[in-house]
Amino acid sequence: MIGRLNHVAIVAPDLAGAARRYRDVLGAEVSAPVPLPEHGVTVVFVNLPNSKIELLTPLGAESPIAGFLARNPGGGVHHLCYEVDDLIAARDRLIASGVRVLGDGEPKTGAHGLPVLFLHPKDFNGSLIELEQARPGEVD
Amino acid sequence: MIGRLNHVAIVAPDLAGAARRYRDVLGAEVSAPVPLPEHGVTVVFVNLPNSKIELLTPLGAESPIAGFLARNPGGGVHHLCYEVDDLIAARDRLIASGVRVLGDGEPKTGAHGLPVLFLHPKDFNGSLIELEQARPGEVD
Numbered sequence: 531m532i533g534r535l536n537h538v539a540i541v542a543p544d545l546a547g548a549a550r551r552y553r554d555v556l557g558a559e560v561s562a563p564v565p566l567p568e569h570g571v572t573v574v575f576v577n578l579p580n581s582k583i584e585l586l587t588p589l590g591a592e593s594p595i596a597g598f599l600a601r602n603p604g605g606g607v608h609h610l611c612y613e614v615d616d617l618i619a620a621r622d623r624l625i626a627s628g629v630r631v632l633g634d635g636e637p638k639t640g641a642h643g644l645p646v647l648f649l650h651p652k653d654f655n656g657s658l659i660e661l662e663q664a665r666p667g668e669v670d
Numbered sequence: 671m672i673g674r675l676n677h678v679a680i681v682a683p684d685l686a687g688a689a690r691r692y693r694d695v696l697g698a699e700v701s702a703p704v705p706l707p708e709h710g711v712t713v714v715f716v717n718l719p720n721s722k723i724e725l726l727t728p729l730g731a732e733s734p735i736a737g738f739l740a741r742n743p744g745g746g747v748h749h750l751c752y753e754v755d756d757l758i759a760a761r762d763r764l765i766a767s768g769v770r771v772l773g774d775g776e777p778k779t780g781a782h783g784l785p786v787l788f789l790h791p792k793d794f795n796g797s798l799i800e801l802e803q804a805r806p807g808e809v810d
Contacts, residue, residue, distance in 0.1 A: 531697025535721045535770040538678060538750060540730065542795040549792065555767040556752070557671025576754070580720045581675045585795070594774040605795030611710030612680060612696070612718070626693040655725070 531620055532612040536662055537582040539608040541595050545587035549574040555643035569641050610645050617645050617663040629653045672752040676802055677722040679748040681735050685727035689714040708782050710734050749798035757785050759802040769793045
Protein backbone atom coordinates (compact mmCIF):
# COMPACT_ATOMS: atom_id res chain seq x y z
CA MET A 531 0.00 0.00 0.00
CA ILE A 532 2.47 2.69 1.04
CA GLY A 533 4.87 3.73 -1.66
CA ARG A 534 7.67 6.27 -1.58
CA LEU A 535 8.77 8.14 1.53
CA ASN A 536 7.78 11.54 0.16
CA HIS A 537 9.38 13.59 2.93
CA VAL A 538 10.36 13.84 6.56
CA ALA A 539 9.08 17.03 8.21
CA ILE A 540 11.22 18.65 10.89
CA VAL A 541 10.03 21.61 12.96
CA ALA A 542 12.72 24.26 13.34
CA PRO A 543 12.39 27.19 15.74
CA ASP A 544 14.87 29.17 13.59
CA LEU A 545 14.02 28.32 10.00
CA ALA A 546 16.67 30.52 8.39
CA GLY A 547 19.37 29.10 10.64
CA ALA A 548 18.21 25.53 10.01
CA ALA A 549 18.20 26.10 6.24
CA ARG A 550 21.71 27.63 6.35
CA ARG A 551 22.99 24.66 8.33
CA TYR A 552 21.56 22.15 5.84
CA ARG A 553 22.94 24.19 2.92
CA ASP A 554 26.31 25.39 4.19
CA VAL A 555 27.30 22.63 6.61
CA LEU A 556 25.57 19.53 5.22
CA GLY A 557 25.96 20.77 1.65
CA ALA A 558 22.38 20.02 0.65
CA GLU A 559 20.26 21.73 -2.01
CA VAL A 560 17.87 23.96 -0.10
CA SER A 561 14.93 26.04 -1.38
CA ALA A 562 14.03 29.57 -0.42
CA PRO A 563 11.46 29.76 2.40
CA VAL A 564 7.93 29.21 1.08
CA PRO A 565 5.13 30.72 3.20
CA LEU A 566 2.00 28.56 3.18
CA PRO A 567 -0.47 30.71 5.14
CA GLU A 568 -3.35 28.31 4.48
CA HIS A 569 -1.33 25.60 6.28
CA GLY A 570 0.05 27.84 9.01
CA VAL A 571 3.68 27.07 8.21
CA THR A 572 6.65 28.38 6.34
CA VAL A 573 8.63 25.58 4.72
CA VAL A 574 12.12 25.13 3.34
CA PHE A 575 12.53 22.11 1.07
CA VAL A 576 15.79 20.18 1.39
CA ASN A 577 16.08 18.19 -1.82
CA LEU A 578 17.92 14.90 -1.47
CA PRO A 579 18.56 12.53 -4.37
CA ASN A 580 15.85 10.11 -3.24
CA SER A 581 13.52 12.06 -0.93
CA LYS A 582 13.02 15.41 0.77
CA ILE A 583 13.34 16.98 4.18
CA GLU A 584 10.82 19.72 4.88
CA LEU A 585 11.93 22.21 7.50
CA LEU A 586 8.84 23.84 9.03
CA THR A 587 8.28 26.80 11.28
CA PRO A 588 4.96 28.23 12.47
CA LEU A 589 3.27 30.97 10.42
CA GLY A 590 0.40 32.92 11.92
CA ALA A 591 -1.50 32.62 15.17
CA GLU A 592 -3.27 29.36 14.35
CA SER A 593 -0.31 27.29 13.21
CA PRO A 594 -0.93 23.54 13.60
CA ILE A 595 2.70 23.09 14.66
CA ALA A 596 2.68 25.72 17.42
CA GLY A 597 1.83 23.11 20.05
CA PHE A 598 4.62 20.82 18.88
CA LEU A 599 7.13 23.65 19.13
CA ALA A 600 5.86 24.57 22.61
CA ARG A 601 6.45 20.95 23.71
CA ASN A 602 9.76 20.73 21.81
CA PRO A 603 11.32 24.20 21.93
CA GLY A 604 14.45 22.99 20.15
CA GLY A 605 12.44 21.48 17.31
CA GLY A 606 12.26 17.87 16.22
CA VAL A 607 10.94 15.40 13.70
CA HIS A 608 7.24 16.20 13.25
CA HIS A 609 6.01 13.59 10.76
CA LEU A 610 6.85 11.16 7.97
CA CYS A 611 4.90 11.33 4.72
CA TYR A 612 4.28 8.21 2.64
CA GLU A 613 2.70 8.24 -0.80
CA VAL A 614 -0.25 5.97 -1.54
CA ASP A 615 -1.87 5.38 -4.90
CA ASP A 616 -5.45 5.42 -3.57
CA LEU A 617 -5.91 7.52 -0.47
CA ILE A 618 -9.57 6.63 0.08
CA ALA A 619 -8.91 2.90 -0.18
CA ALA A 620 -5.95 3.33 2.17
CA ARG A 621 -8.10 5.21 4.67
CA ASP A 622 -10.81 2.57 4.64
CA ARG A 623 -8.27 -0.21 5.14
CA LEU A 624 -6.69 1.67 8.03
CA ILE A 625 -10.00 2.34 9.76
CA ALA A 626 -11.02 -1.30 9.33
CA SER A 627 -7.72 -2.25 11.00
CA GLY A 628 -8.43 -0.05 14.00
CA VAL A 629 -5.99 2.74 13.13
CA ARG A 630 -7.15 6.20 14.12
CA VAL A 631 -7.31 8.66 11.23
CA LEU A 632 -7.06 12.21 12.55
CA GLY A 633 -9.80 14.81 12.07
CA ASP A 634 -13.04 13.84 10.45
CA GLY A 635 -11.44 11.22 8.21
CA GLU A 636 -11.95 13.28 5.06
CA PRO A 637 -8.78 14.12 3.12
CA LYS A 638 -7.56 17.70 3.20
CA THR A 639 -5.43 19.39 0.57
CA GLY A 640 -1.83 19.18 1.74
CA ALA A 641 1.14 21.44 1.22
CA HIS A 642 1.82 19.96 -2.24
CA GLY A 643 -1.75 20.56 -3.43
CA LEU A 644 -2.63 16.86 -3.12
CA PRO A 645 -5.11 15.12 -0.81
CA VAL A 646 -3.62 14.02 2.53
CA LEU A 647 -4.63 12.34 5.78
CA PHE A 648 -2.80 12.02 9.09
CA LEU A 649 -2.69 8.90 11.28
CA HIS A 650 -2.57 8.90 15.07
CA PRO A 651 1.02 8.72 16.32
CA LYS A 652 0.04 6.36 19.13
CA ASP A 653 -0.86 3.79 16.48
CA PHE A 654 2.63 3.99 14.94
CA ASN A 655 5.24 3.99 17.70
CA GLY A 656 4.90 7.66 18.51
CA SER A 657 5.51 8.80 14.95
CA LEU A 658 2.93 10.95 13.18
CA ILE A 659 2.29 9.63 9.66
CA GLU A 660 0.94 11.64 6.74
CA LEU A 661 -0.44 9.75 3.77
CA GLU A 662 -0.42 11.67 0.52
CA GLN A 663 -2.27 10.74 -2.64
CA ALA A 664 0.47 10.13 -5.20
CA ARG A 665 0.29 11.95 -8.49
CA PRO A 666 -0.93 9.57 -11.19
CA GLY A 667 1.94 7.63 -12.67
CA GLU A 668 4.30 8.54 -9.84
CA VAL A 669 3.80 5.57 -7.53
CA ASP A 670 6.55 3.01 -7.82
CA MET B 671 27.79 16.74 0.76
CA ILE B 672 24.91 14.66 2.06
CA GLY B 673 23.45 12.27 -0.47
CA ARG B 674 20.58 9.84 -0.12
CA LEU B 675 18.36 9.56 2.92
CA ASN B 676 19.45 6.03 3.74
CA HIS B 677 16.85 5.40 6.44
CA VAL B 678 14.69 6.80 9.19
CA ALA B 679 15.08 4.89 12.47
CA ILE B 680 12.02 4.55 14.70
CA VAL B 681 12.21 3.03 18.18
CA ALA B 682 9.32 0.64 18.84
CA PRO B 683 8.56 -0.77 22.29
CA ASP B 684 6.79 -3.74 20.65
CA LEU B 685 8.87 -4.61 17.60
CA ALA B 686 6.72 -7.53 16.44
CA GLY B 687 3.56 -5.45 16.71
CA ALA B 688 5.16 -2.52 14.89
CA ALA B 689 6.37 -4.79 12.09
CA ARG B 690 2.93 -6.37 11.74
CA ARG B 691 1.31 -2.96 11.52
CA TYR B 692 3.69 -1.80 8.78
CA ARG B 693 3.20 -5.08 6.90
CA ASP B 694 -0.48 -5.83 7.38
CA VAL B 695 -1.98 -2.35 7.73
CA LEU B 696 0.37 -0.14 5.70
CA GLY B 697 1.08 -2.95 3.24
CA ALA B 698 4.84 -2.45 3.27
CA GLU B 699 7.58 -5.00 2.60
CA VAL B 700 9.00 -5.86 6.02
CA SER B 701 12.00 -8.03 6.92
CA ALA B 702 12.21 -10.61 9.67
CA PRO B 703 13.67 -9.21 12.92
CA VAL B 704 17.48 -9.05 12.76
CA PRO B 705 19.26 -9.15 16.13
CA LEU B 706 22.40 -6.99 16.15
CA PRO B 707 23.86 -7.74 19.58
CA GLU B 708 27.00 -5.70 18.88
CA HIS B 709 24.75 -2.65 18.41
CA GLY B 710 22.35 -3.46 21.24
CA VAL B 711 19.28 -3.46 19.00
CA THR B 712 17.00 -5.76 17.09
CA VAL B 713 15.93 -4.23 13.80
CA VAL B 714 13.14 -4.78 11.29
CA PHE B 715 13.78 -3.23 7.87
CA VAL B 716 10.78 -1.68 6.14
CA ASN B 717 11.74 -1.46 2.48
CA LEU B 718 10.17 1.42 0.60
CA PRO B 719 10.74 2.09 -3.10
CA ASN B 720 13.13 4.98 -2.41
CA SER B 721 14.39 4.55 1.17
CA LYS B 722 14.00 2.46 4.32
CA ILE B 723 12.41 2.67 7.72
CA GLU B 724 14.32 0.82 10.44
CA LEU B 725 12.18 -0.24 13.38
CA LEU B 726 14.44 -0.68 16.41
CA THR B 727 13.94 -2.17 19.83
CA PRO B 728 16.55 -2.58 22.59
CA LEU B 729 18.58 -5.78 22.77
CA GLY B 730 20.60 -6.57 25.89
CA ALA B 731 21.33 -4.60 29.03
CA GLU B 732 23.56 -1.98 27.40
CA SER B 733 21.35 -0.95 24.53
CA PRO B 734 22.11 2.57 23.26
CA ILE B 735 18.39 3.16 22.72
CA ALA B 736 17.26 2.15 26.22
CA GLY B 737 17.41 5.75 27.42
CA PHE B 738 15.39 6.97 24.47
CA LEU B 739 12.70 4.40 25.17
CA ALA B 740 12.64 5.33 28.85
CA ARG B 741 12.04 8.98 27.85
CA ASN B 742 9.59 7.99 25.10
CA PRO B 743 7.76 4.87 26.31
CA GLY B 744 5.53 4.81 23.23
CA GLY B 745 8.51 4.99 20.89
CA GLY B 746 9.35 7.66 18.35
CA VAL B 747 11.64 8.74 15.56
CA HIS B 748 15.18 8.15 16.79
CA HIS B 749 17.41 9.39 13.95
CA LEU B 750 17.74 10.14 10.24
CA CYS B 751 20.65 8.61 8.32
CA TYR B 752 22.19 10.42 5.38
CA GLU B 753 24.81 8.91 3.10
CA VAL B 754 28.04 10.80 2.41
CA ASP B 755 30.73 9.87 -0.07
CA ASP B 756 33.65 10.78 2.22
CA LEU B 757 32.85 10.42 5.91
CA ILE B 758 36.18 11.80 7.15
CA ALA B 759 35.98 14.88 4.95
CA ALA B 760 32.38 15.36 6.10
CA ARG B 761 33.40 15.08 9.74
CA ASP B 762 36.19 17.60 9.37
CA ARG B 763 33.89 20.07 7.62
CA LEU B 764 31.28 19.64 10.34
CA ILE B 765 33.74 20.16 13.17
CA ALA B 766 35.17 23.24 11.44
CA SER B 767 31.60 24.58 11.26
CA GLY B 768 31.07 24.12 14.99
CA VAL B 769 28.82 21.06 14.77
CA ARG B 770 29.27 18.57 17.59
CA VAL B 771 30.17 15.08 16.45
CA LEU B 772 29.18 12.56 19.13
CA GLY B 773 31.67 10.29 20.88
CA ASP B 774 35.36 10.66 20.18
CA GLY B 775 34.82 11.75 16.58
CA GLU B 776 36.17 8.51 15.16
CA PRO B 777 33.77 6.58 12.91
CA LYS B 778 32.29 3.36 14.25
CA THR B 779 31.03 0.46 12.19
CA GLY B 780 27.28 0.89 11.83
CA ALA B 781 24.47 -1.60 11.48
CA HIS B 782 25.11 -1.98 7.74
CA GLY B 783 28.81 -2.77 8.23
CA LEU B 784 29.84 0.71 7.04
CA PRO B 785 31.56 3.54 8.95
CA VAL B 786 29.14 5.93 10.65
CA LEU B 787 29.16 9.04 12.84
CA PHE B 788 26.37 10.72 14.79
CA LEU B 789 25.81 14.49 15.08
CA HIS B 790 24.43 16.26 18.13
CA PRO B 791 20.64 16.71 17.85
CA LYS B 792 20.84 20.19 19.37
CA ASP B 793 22.77 21.28 16.29
CA PHE B 794 19.99 20.07 13.95
CA ASN B 795 16.61 21.14 15.34
CA GLY B 796 16.37 18.34 17.85
CA SER B 797 16.90 15.58 15.27
CA LEU B 798 19.70 13.10 15.71
CA ILE B 799 21.61 12.65 12.43
CA GLU B 800 23.66 9.63 11.45
CA LEU B 801 26.11 10.00 8.60
CA GLU B 802 27.02 6.79 6.84
CA GLN B 803 29.89 6.27 4.44
CA ALA B 804 28.21 5.37 1.14
CA ARG B 805 29.32 2.23 -0.62
CA PRO B 806 31.58 3.15 -3.55
CA GLY B 807 29.52 3.94 -6.64
CA GLU B 808 26.28 4.27 -4.69
CA VAL B 809 26.27 8.00 -4.06
CA ASP B 810 24.01 9.87 -6.39
